[in-house]
Amino acid sequence: MPTYSFRCADGDEFDARFSIVDVPASTTCPHCGQPAKRMPSAPYVSRAGSSAYGLIDRSASSAHEPEVVSGTLPGAPRRAGGRYTTNPLHQKLPRT
Secondary structure (H helix, E strand, O other), X not given: OXXXXXXXXXOOEEEEEOOHHHOOOEXXXXXXXXXXXXXXXXOOOOOOXXXXXXXXXXXXXXXXXXXXXXXXXXXXXXXXXXXXXXXXXXXXXXXX
């Protein structure tokens, strides 16, 4: 349900929720009881499309429910001798 802003003659501003079909041009101010007119406001327009929202939802779910990796990727070739690189400079690095 959308929220609309109203202002009374005393200058009190407040927000009220009405359905789009039932929104009045004025309502009673909860502070002073006088009639309050609806103020114009900018509509909420989102720049994100459905693909952006899908990415946000997938990112949020992976933060709480990460996938567990139990081995190498399926179909990845096995390396002979336990070596993962063919660069000779990597052979000089200390092993843990």
